[in-house]
Amino acid sequence: MKKLAGYREFVGESKVSEIYRKATRLSQLHILHINSTYYGGGVAELLRNMTLLLNEIGIDVGWRAIIGSPDFFRVTKKFHNALQGDGIDLTDMKKEVFEEASEDFASFTHVDHDMVVVHNLQPLPLIGCYRRNQPWVWRCHVDLSDPDEEVWDYLKSFSLAYDQYVFQMDEFAGEGFSDDYKVIRPSIDPLTIKNTELKESTVNKYLDGAEIDRDRPLISQISRFDKWKDPTGVIEVFKRIRDEMDCQLVLIGSMATDDPEGQEVYDRVRREVNGMEDVHIIADAHDIMVNSVQRASDVVLQKSLKEGFALTVSEALWKETPVVGADIGGISTQIVDGENGYLIDPTDYEEVAKKVMDILSDEQLRDEMGKKGRERVRKKFLITRHIEDWLDLWIELLSVCRAF
Template identity: 80%
Template sequence: MKKKLVDYRDFVGESKISEIYRKGTRLSKFHILHVNSTYYGGGVAEILRNMTLLMNEIGVDVGWRAMIGSPDFFRVTKKFHNALQGDEIDLTDMKKKVYEETSEEFASFTHVDHDMVIVHDPQPLPLITCYRKRQPWIWRCHIDLSNPNEEVWDYLKSFAVAYDQYVFQMDEFAAKGFSDEYDIIRPSIDPLTTKNTDIEDPTVEKYLNNAGIDSSRPIISQISRFDKWKDPFGVLEVFKIIKEEMDCQLVLIGSMATDDPEGQEVYDRLRREINGMDDVIIIADAHDIMVNSVQRASDVVLQKSLKEGFSLTVSEALWKETPVVGSEIGGIPTQIIDGKNGYLVNPRDYKEVAEKTMDILSSETLQEKMGRKGRERVREKFLITRHIEDWLDLWHNLLTECKAF
């Protein structure tokens, strides 16, 4: 059954729902387009899928298109992504050619006659050069640009400067010295998706059994893309430390986004690493109800990323009243209040991560207290209703400046 904004009134109240509908009405005559690099896999695609449906339901004509690119294109853009997070790269003319020609080819069969275009992340960034620009363009960057590889950023910046407005996850992610014309919009979760909706205990138990997880023993989990920056190998080292002190299980749930060619390599290596390790369960491309069940059943969720954009899996776990031990980097500290709904840790200090995890595992009272505060934190800050309102406000302001009304 198609979701409607009014379905969210139990979470945010009638008055907020009414306010969002009014703001949507102001934009009802406009046609707005999102462009990213994949329809499936990763937080950006998940957010766009849920938000686009609700935007149209409230009367705003919002479309969504994903880049079509070759494996070579996605290998190049993954290297760009890693370089923007500090990796080295050999920025050859061939890489630039593959990158730019993909946008040119995509633009040749993708018409853009919208009143506003929002481009997500570096993959479709050159698209703005492929059209006769007649509307505002926004670059929505989900990546931390605070300390990028300068060579790659200088190259990508040559496309970014043509945009009218920039949107980052948080002030700390904005590229230094680039532009003061940016807004902050934090990501969100949709509490009514299969992944996040409330489910009954028997359903949780059924899916745990299907995966070979023993619900009678403590469960530690990490849910992430199979990505080196999520550090699943470090999670294994932490688990080894905990196992010396406590009986528990580790569940690693991962996905492979279509725009990330390194995912399969990380997964294959992880399978080799856990060979012979007792009490470690790895699940690839789990369906949403399995993710929901594991997050609810877990005593602690780990998010031990080495680099991070925002990590919506933290909000997902907190919404299900599960404490999270997460890295003190990226957007994770905006979600975890240290000592209140989880713990913030140095991701490279395995002993610290293990100790904080064991603190939570050792106390059901602490788990319950942190769990309640975690859900309330998400309700206040990270639900899709707030996210929709942020975009409506930004679009209205930018179109007003452009005298489109």
Template identity: 55%
Template sequence: MKSLDDYSEIVGDEVLSSLYRKARPLSGKHILHINSTYQGGGVAEILGSMVVLTNDLGIDVGWRIMHGTPDFFAITKKFHNALQGGGINLTEIKKRLYIRANEDFSVFTHIDHDCVIIHDPQPLPLIKYYTKKQPWIWRCHVDLSHSNSALWDFLKKFILRYDMMVISSEKYRREDLPVEQRIIHPAIDPLSPKNMEISEGVISKYLKKFGIPTDKPLITQISRFDRWKDPEGVVQVFKLVKKEVDCRLVLCGSMAADDPEGWTIFEKVERRANDLIESKDVILITSENSILVNALQTASSVVIQKSTREGFGLTVSEALWKGTPVVVSNIGGIPLQIGDGENGFLVEANDKKGFAQRIVQLLKDPKLAEEMGKKGKEMVREKFLITRLVSDYLDLLNHLIK
């Protein structure tokens, strides 16, 4: 089991001392996180580390996973898409099934904690089924800047019951919501299997295990097979890059339990890249394997993130932590992690030629790539490690729990 002591060489004693000091008033308090999946996606990864570390600080922190039927997760996936600007046919039956799943789950989940933190839309209505005796926080991890108005109005009725909404960027602040709103940027765990330092031997072993040759430069995108991650667009960009530099593309993403659209998107990508898959110039991977992701992000010449919507995009910080240069969309929370031309390149999400040009530039200029990678790692050390996230949550809890 990890402890804060393990992070001292990475973040320094001053950071750890500050965490212990902030945690003292919360000693013995009982905090509960609830989300909808235990693996796949950034939320589960964050909670997996943060719950352990806050318990190490002497705070009793628990984590529960919401139960749901396939119909429920199909509906909440539509909600997820619509919150980020997609269309939705918001029928009464969708609303009833959504609310009913939360009501049913409340029977299994007894809450007598000092604070409750609800993550994303899936468990949002739970608050309606309890006698509220403590602060409740809604932590929304998605991009709310283009939300479908009908869905937002429906969900807002539940959000109004909360003491606070936490978002990832100032862009997502809602002027029509009379609930306190606080910005907390996500972060990565530098000691998790996905981000810890691994040897060349381990990298080689995992790339070989998953059939990834290293005879030419690798370009990689790590993300779910999700329409907002634009994997089909990534293939189109790769075709432009390959005209200039012989290289290989790897698209690697897990299939999360709360994302029923994943295989549909995967099959579209397969059709788009059919000939390139047969020649092994494009490799698609759906394995949930953190060491593989680590190996890919470390071994790749360039990591890209061509999202058209992105709440934050932790895969960007993950790549930067390995010293790998990135070419990423100028969208959502991604620009919070990138100084364009300093520690990476920002490109407009739909500018395929722009993406290709920047990737080719990095492939042809290894010195520039190395410099950007070094700057990227130091930026992540300063701003986007899990210890900073724990500190932000301690500030939040001290503010709300009297």
């Protein structure tokens, strides 16, 4: 089992000691996280890493995922897309399917914890299904700055019952919230298989197995198969780069269990690259493969059209690989334009291609950006900072919610 002491080499003895000290104030508490899946996507990965460490430092933290029918996940995906600005026909049937999943979950799942943290919209109605004896926190990982108004008005009726709201960044907070929300940025765990140091021979082994040529420049994007990650747009950018210089593209994608559109996007990507031998598609790759590709890449792309945070940006920067990413959402908090990568308009394929080629053609620039990228992640986006942010919030919230 991982121990917080193992992170001293990254953040120092004093920071580790401070986290242990704060954890002792919460050592008698039982805290519950609820989301919609144990596998696939950034939220599940964050919870998996944090839950283990929080328990190791002495806090009893549990994690549950709401169970829903295929119809439930289809409806919540439509809601998610609507919060990103897509249109939707909000029918009574959709509302019934959405609310029924929380009611069913509550009928066989007890909540007797000292604090409950609900992630994203899928379990949002749960707060109305229990007799509350503790503070409830809504942790929203989605950008609510420009939602479909009808859907947001409906979902807001559930969210306003929560005692505290947490967003990725100030810009994500939608209308209807007071200034009393908190901002907690996600993080990566440098000691997971996905982010730990690898021997060159290990990297070569996994790339050889995927028939990726180490002697040619390598571009990659790692993300879920989701239309908002724009994998087909990445392919269009690659075509422009390939016309100018010899290179390869690797697209690594996963399909979260709470995203019913993933297979459709994957199939579309496969059709787009049919006959393109210098494009490699890897579905549901294990973490060592992701680690190997991020380390071997000369440039990592994150050309999302909408984005919460994009953990893959910090993952690549930690491995000293420059990133060309969309100037949206949490990507713009990780990339300092011109220092550890470039921020771009994801709809401007020519600009994206040019920035990628600028990095590919300049080894010194790649090295400088890589070193600055790792240091930025060390200072701002490691799991130790993330855990301390949550400890601070829980301590503060419990001190003002003595009514429970």
